[in-house]
Amino acid sequence: MIETNILAVASRRSEDDIVSRIDDSLIALRRIMLATELYGKELASAAGLTAAQFRALQIVGEKGWETPKVIAARMGVSQATITALVDKLVKAGQVSRERSERDRRQTNVTLTGLGRQTLDDAPDALQQKYVSEFEALADWEQAQIIATLERVATMLDAENIDASPVLTTGDIKHH
Amino acid sequence: MIETNILAVASRRSEDDIVSRIDDSLIALRRIMLATELYGKELASAAGLTAAQFRALQIVGEKGWETPKVIAARMGVSQATITALVDKLVKAGQVSRERSERDRRQTNVTLTGLGRQTLDDAPDALQQKYVSEFEALADWEQAQIIATLERVATMLDAENIDASPVLTTGDIKHH
DNA sequence: CATAATGCTTAGATAAGCGAAACATTCGAA
DNA sequence: TTCGAATGTTTCGCTTATCTAAGCATTATG
Numbered sequence: 001m002i003e004t005n006i007l008a009v010a011s012r013r014s015e016d017d018i019v020s021r022i023d024d025s026l027i028a029l030r031r032i033m034l035a036t037e038l039y040g041k042e043l044a045s046a047a048g049l050t051a052a053q054f055r056a057l058q059i060v061g062e063k064g065w066e067t068p069k070v071i072a073a074r075m076g077v078s079q080a081t082i083t084a085l086v087d088k089l090v091k092a093g094q095v096s097r098e099r100s101e102r103d104r105r106q107t108n109v110t111l112t113g114l115g116r117q118t119l120d121d122a123p124d125a126l127q128q129k130y131v132s133e134f135e136a137l138a139d140w141e142q143a144q145i146i147a148t149l150e151r152v153a154t155m156l157d158a159e160n161i162d163a164s165p166v167l168t169t170g171d172i173k174h175h
Numbered sequence: 176m177i178e179t180n181i182l183a184v185a186s187r188r189s190e191d192d193i194v195s196r197i198d199d200s201l202i203a204l205r206r207i208m209l210a211t212e213l214y215g216k217e218l219a220s221a222a223g224l225t226a227a228q229f230r231a232l233q234i235v236g237e238k239g240w241e242t243p244k245v246i247a248a249r250m251g252v253s254q255a256t257i258t259a260l261v262d263k264l265v266k267a268g269q270v271s272r273e274r275s276e277r278d279r280r281q282t283n284v285t286l287t288g289l290g291r292q293t294l295d296d297a298p299d300a301l302q303q304k305y306v307s308e309f310e311a312l313a314d315w316e317q318a319q320i321i322a323t324l325e326r327v328a329t330m331l332d333a334e335n336i337d338a339s340p341v342l343t344t345g346d347i348k349h350h
Numbered sequence: 351c352a353t354a355a356t357g358c359t360t361a362g363a364t365a366a367g368c369g370a371a372a373c374a375t376t377c378g379a380a
Numbered sequence: 381t382t383c384g385a386a387t388g389t390t391t392c393g394c395t396t397a398t399c400t401a402a403g404c405a406t407t408a409t410g
Contacts, residue, residue: 025321033210033211033212077214130330142200
């Protein structure tokens with residue numbers, strides 16, 4: 001019985017190892033998500049918007065306009081939700097609605113001057129810490145981080161949803 | 176003028192590089208967050224709960240009980256929000272409220288048998304893909320991923336919020 | 351041309367979240 | 381010891397986010 005116990009302990013140990021490693025990686029992922037979520041809230045409220053409104057505004061800001069359907073897909077919510085969100089953004093003067101000329105079923109949610117200004121002003125809070133620390137890293141470290149993040153993202157992706165940067169990097173260009 | 180242009184192009188190129196690298200890393204981060212958010216929703220609805228309710232349940236499940244104050248801190252929301260959330264979980268039979276003996280201002284939110292069962296059953300959907308792929312990696316790769324994730328988490332952490340795994344790893348033990 | 355498909359909005363509902371105030375309990379002086 | 385401050389939770393009133401189902405244009409298709 002002694003030998004069997006030793007074996008049992010040995011095999012048990014390696015399973016504990018993998019469990020704790022998965023735990024470690026999930027804890028780190030959780031920290032990343034929590035930090036980003038809190039940053040997002042902070043950023044949004046600094047701009048006088050809610051987090052969801054700000055996310056939508058950022059998506060619109062990428063090209064200057066976007067359709068509700070695409071915004072909904074990008075945010076992983078229904079179109080009806082976007083209608084309400086855009087209502088708020090229109091009321092706040094951040095975007096406007098314009099009927100598409102090509103296909104008049106479509107609505108283009110278009111960034112206003114104020115919306116552009118909001119986006120230009122706001123990102124600093126969010127990115128400052130990450131961007132500046134990331135910039136300070138050596139080339140190979142940056143490359144390695146990107147590779148690892150992409151790898152993790154791929155491991156997590158069930159379907160491949162196109163996720164453009166919600167955290168825009170516009171601010172760094174002004175340095 | 177030709178030389179100056181060459182120099183200008185050279186210096187410009189390196190700045191574009193860093194911008195695009197930050198973009199790459201933020202895109203990957205965004206993919207990670209989106210995937211995790213969607214997983215979370217899926218997982219919760221499989222358990223017949225909402226994402227927020229499930230997150231709270233997971234926190235309670237770690238020790239078997241927890242106070243509203245701690246749950247609120249861990250989830251980054253106000254205590255008032257937790258009161259409502261716990262109401263729902265109590266109504267669903269997943270947890271119960273019990274006055275603390277030590278300090279009767281405190282309430283212990285305690286996992287019920289049903290709650291334990293929900294947690295034991297549910298995680299599979301969420302973790303399967305990530306866990307199985309992660310397990311398949313070589314030792315050094317796992318270690319490297321953890322190191323990188325922790326590094327990124329630290330770069331993002333403004334304050335150091337304690338984030339235990341919201342994605343529990345219980346299921347892997349049943350293999 | 352009629353009908354299906356598409357894109358968006360409306361309507362009605364529930365959940366999540368907040369701040370302020372109310373309550374009960376414990377702690378800390380004076 | 382007793383009274384006021386601090387603590388932990390809940391209640392209240394309100395806003396936002398979200399969903400599904402249904403409705404309304406508009407475009408595409410057989």
